[in-house]
Amino acid sequence: MTLARAVTCPSCGGSIEVRAAGYTVTLACRYCGSVLDVAHEDVRLITAYKRANANFAIELGTRGTLFDVEWEAIGALRRRSPGAIWQEYLLFNPYAGYRWLVVADGEWQFGTMLLHRPDGAGASIEWRGKTYQLDDDATVETTTVLGEFYWRVSRGDRVQCATFARGSSFLSREAATDEVTWTHLVPVDRRQVEEAFAVRQRYKPRAGLKAIPDGFFKAPGTGENDLPMMFLMALGALLMIGIVQDLMSRPHLCANNRFDVVVGAATATHKIGTIEVTRPWQFVTIQADSNDFSNRWVDLDYSLVNRRTQQSIDAYGIVEYYTGSDSDGPWTEGSHHGETQFAGVPRGSYDVYVDTGSHGWPTDPPANATDPDHPWSAPDSISMWFNACTGGHSWGMFWIFAILLFGAPCLILWRRHRD
Amino acid sequence: MSKRLIFFSAWCAFLIILAGIATWFAWSPFSDDERPVSTGYRGPTHK
Incomplete structure (x- = not known):
């Protein structure tokens, strides 16, 4: 149907078919994502980026019939406004020329x-005797380019786009530095597009939500910018x-005490103090601090x-510290x-003990050991200070909630920037 | 407000309530337990 020719990608060597040869100026390599200038005989490499992937609803090269004309999807853009x-x-x-198929929020135009x-x-324009009212006016940026186009297009292109509405019909005006283009957009039934172009399954609404008007379904990468x-x-x-x-x-009710722990001696039991748990359940946190020592460890077994x-x-x-x-x-x-934390301690009065070794x-x-030169020296010991308090909360729980809260928006952000 | 945002608001509210319940019962999977076995030998582990 088309006047196709093949070019070789200078970036990866892949052979790429130009489906609209003679018209196409820019072509993205389907193997490596490099954007090529095919208007030149030697096929220039305009830019290369690793992941111009096919994360689009319609696979390029797919043919489908809409309005009694068979169309081939030859290029795809992902664009965004604020x-x-x-x-x-x-x-x-080749006989009808170019058309656009636009999908936003699962709706096709x-x-x-x-x-x-x-x-x-x-704010008001007339076209074919009908008045269209200004609906939106924003800067639109192209974020992903895939396939081939009849003008030079690249990621990061910005145009000023005004949309005028009359019912479900729209007129879109795109103003770049050197030209202004107008496009007439009419709604097209989602099922019709899905059947015509074999829309990828993950871009279709989920079966259970079909009956919901303006349903929850948002096509991945589209939707309101609520991030x-x-x-x-x-x-x-x-x-x-x-x-x-x-x-x-x-x-926070606390008890504290200080003990000397002799290194190498047998385990000793000390009472830190008494604390009151006044709520039905509370955390009890015990902090242990020591004086400066090296290459020693202190085992601490607490009992409430x-x-x-x-x-x-x-x-x-x-508590352990080593140097070398x-x-x-x-x-x-x-x-x-x-730091040691007890969880779920029930209400009551508790004696806090610690076994140290x-x-x-x-x-x-x-x-x-005694040093003959220093017979009165004290044995090798570590001074430990303990502070046992009711209350406090689990930082582990806090960070779990942080992950659960930020997981969804981070996932959406990742999916958007994956393109 | 989009439906996705409404759903996310509900998720945030659910987690706040969950945090409240966990704090009320002073529950945490990260609390320290009784020593499982005798201490044994310790020393630096980074080498």
């Missing part, structure tokens, strides 16, 4: 370029969660003993601080 994102397909028939400009200016609002809502909800966690975890029932809730923690030097230079590992790395210092 308020919307949509896809446009350039259709070609068939576009015909006007040879005669409408009369009038401003900034979604991020804002996610941020607001996360702040709210932080406030809820903080307010509902109060009050209910003073009324004598039942115990146990948890453990560790190797071929990569000096290194450190660990911290002089540790400290050891050296790579070996313990000799037990009861």
Whole structure:
């Protein structure tokens, strides 16, 4: 049907068919996504980008009959304005010329370029004796280019686009630096397009939502530009969660104490203090801090003993810090601080105990070692300070909620920029 | 407001309520438990 010729992509060597040879100026390689200038004999490589993928509703090269004419989809654009994102397909028939097929929010329009400009200016124009009112006027940017076109087109192109409406019929005026083009757009039934061009399944409305007028379905990559609002809502909800966690975890009642832990000695039990859990359930957080030490670790086994029932809730923690030097230079590992959290502690009065045991790395210092030169020196020990408090909240939970909140808008953002 | 935004608002509200319930019961999967076995030998692990 078309006067086709083949060109070789200078970027990847792939052989590409030019379906509208003689008309086509710009062609995107279907193998590597490079945009080629086929108006020149040597086929120039205009620009190359890795992923001019086929994330479009209609696969290029597909033929379909609309309005009793068989069209071939030869080019596809993804474009956006401040308020919307949509896809446009350039259709070609060697006898009928070019037409447009535009899809936004799952709705399809068939576009015909006007040879005669409408009369009038401003918010109201006349075309073929009918008045069209200004509906929208915005800067439109081309974000993805795929296929071939009869003019030079590239990603990032911007035009000023005004749309005039009369019922379901539209006139679109696109003003670039050097020319103004008009297109007449009429609605076309979604099912008709789907049958004619074998629209990819994932761009069709889901079966269960077909009956809903103006349904929930949004074609991927199209739809209202509500992403900034979604991020804002996610941020607001996360702040709210932080406030809820903080307010509902109060009050903070604390007990603290300080002990010396002898390195290499047997495990010793200490009582940190008594705390009151005044809510039905609360977190109990124990902070452990130590003086400066190296190449030691301190095992900490905590117990909350209910003073009324004598039942115990146990948890453990560790404080460890190591230093050394190797071929990569000096290194450190660990911290002089540790935090242990009890979850779901029921209301009651609790004695807080800690079993401490400290050891050296790579070996313990000799037990009861005495230096003949310093016979009165103290044994190797670590000073530990403990602070046990009711309340507090789980940062792990906070970040899980952050992921759940920002997951959806991030996924939508990724799908948009995948193109 | 788009339907997607309405759905997302409902999702945000659901998570806020969920956070409130989890905080009320002081529930977290990240709490520290009883030591499972005896300590054993420790030391630097980055090398």
